[in-house]
Amino acid sequence: MNLTINGKKITRDGQEVYLIVEAGVNHGGDINIAKSMIREAAEAGADAIKFQTYKAEKLASKNSPAYWDRTKEKSESQYELFKKYDSFWIEEYKVLADYCKQCQIDFMSTPFDSDSADFLNELMPAFKIASADLTNHPFIRRIARYQKPVILSTGASTLGEIDEAVRVIEDEGNSQISLLHCVLSYPTKDEDAHINMIKHLKNVYPQYVIGYSDHTVADPSMMTLNTAAFLGARIIEKHYTYDKTLEGNDHYHAMDANDIKTFKNNMRVVNNVLGQYYKEPLKSEEQAIKYARRSLVATQDIAKGTIITEEMITWKRPGVGISPKYLDLVIGREAKLNIKEDDILIWEML
Structure with a gap:
């Protein structure tokens, strides 16, 4: 009332x-x-x-x-x-x-x-x-x-x-x-x-x-x-x-x-x-989601055809590539092209 x-x-x-x-x-x-x-x-x-x-x-x-x-x-x-x-x-x-x-x-x-x-x-x-x-x-x-x-x-x-x-x-x-x-x-x-x-x-x-x-x-x-x-x-x-x-x-x-x-x-x-009660990402956080989160990144040069191992990758900012939560899906895949050290991994590379 x-x-x-x-x-x-x-x-x-x-x-x-x-x-x-x-x-x-x-x-x-x-x-x-x-x-x-x-x-x-x-x-x-x-x-x-x-x-x-x-x-x-x-x-x-x-x-x-x-x-x-x-x-x-x-x-x-x-x-x-x-x-x-x-x-x-x-x-x-x-x-x-x-x-x-x-x-x-x-x-x-x-x-x-x-x-x-x-x-x-x-x-x-x-x-x-x-x-x-x-x-x-x-x-x-x-x-x-x-x-x-x-x-x-x-x-x-x-x-x-x-x-x-x-x-x-x-x-x-x-x-x-x-x-x-x-x-x-x-x-x-x-x-x-x-x-x-x-x-x-x-x-x-x-x-x-x-x-x-x-x-x-x-x-x-x-x-x-x-x-x-x-x-x-x-x-x-x-x-x-x-x-x-x-x-x-x-x-x-x-x-x-x-x-x-x-x-x-x-x-x-x-x-x-x-503010609001319902928990969800806010518009003001869009840039942080994109640039403050991490992506999987090559720790070394990886030649085309190489099978990816855990030692070949780490995680760094920004978060524009493959999320670290998918690490287990990346390990064991084959590189579709030459990947340079410090490249941010995207699915099209694998």
């Missing part, structure tokens, strides 16, 4: 990777910073930029404990953290969606409640559901009914829980599903990334596009994301910031515009060299 997002076809076994950079709320509630992040992500080559849409009081109780690295993000509760960044709502997201169109990058935002899902449906081509909502079947059902592609992160979930969520979407007649391997730990240690699970998801769900949502600290070469792509991830999502040195929230494990360029350039190189 393939996905189509805003006219872009994402194939399960294709070479192209759809990159979603998650700005989340790293704009800090500043619309101009959010627009700048959109512009820079588009210029760097990202396919989509995704925000997060919520109101703190709808998302978490005031007693919800923190589950992230408190040395990086000091908020004591989820409510405290979310309250810092929940200023954007309908009007702001309309502005950002319009600006994405101007910059030619797909707009997305993960909704965390029914109200935000409803108004975001008018603004974006696909829905991304966070790992934390994988067991929130009423919410998943509501989103599935919009009949748009559903990208579902699977952090901290069992296969049984994933199956249940997939079934909820399918039961609404929606088969445009992508499942993203994800580790729900901020930041994710490299040894906890377990991106081999991408292959497991591909085997278990052969009908769906599989991807990866990354929470590791961005490495300079973007090796983690590129490896995920090599393993079959065709949608990749990673947090995105305009300044990785900023403290708090999702800045400390995010990629920036330069990282986007690195990843995209790596993928261009890979896609250029991957």
Whole structure:
């Protein structure tokens, strides 16, 4: 099964990777910073930029404990953290969606409640559901009914829980599903990334596009994301910031515009060299086949009528004469004409 997002076809076994950079709320509630992040992500080559849409009081109780690295993000509760960044709502997201169109990058935002899902449906081509909502079947059902592609992160979930969520979407007649391997730990240690699970998801769900949502600290070469792509991830999502040195929230494990360029350039190189699947000689190899391969060559003058022995011949470049693979067919034959030392043997000589 393939996905189509805003006219872009994402194939399960294709070479192209759809990159979603998650700005989340790293704009800090500043619309101009959010627009700048959109512009820079588009210029760097990202396919989509995704925000997060919520109101703190709808998302978490005031007693919800923190589950992230408190040395990086000091908020004591989820409510405290979310309250810092929940200023954007309908009007702001309309502005950002319009600006994405101007910059030619797909707009997305993960909704965390029914109200935000409803108004975001008018603004974006696909829905991304966070790992934390994988067991929130009423919410998943509501989103599935919009009949748009559903990208579902699977952090901290069992296969049984994933199956249940997939079934909820399918039961609404929606088969445009992508499942993203994800580790729900901020930041994710490299040894906890377990991106081999991408292959497991591909085997278990052969009908769906599989991807990866990354929470590791961005490495300079973007090796983690590129490896995920090599393993079959065709949608990749990673947090995105305009300044990785900023403290708090999702800045400390995010990629920036330069990282986007690195990843995209790596993928261009890979896609250029991957080429076709079927093994056969290529047009670019024609000269090498002719001149770099070997032919049977006389090691001495051979008079007409002489029976050819193994000592009389060797193999040298170019490959325009009798191939060395026919050595046994040449030995024991009679020379039809005089052959000089270093002559390349052809069948007409024998």
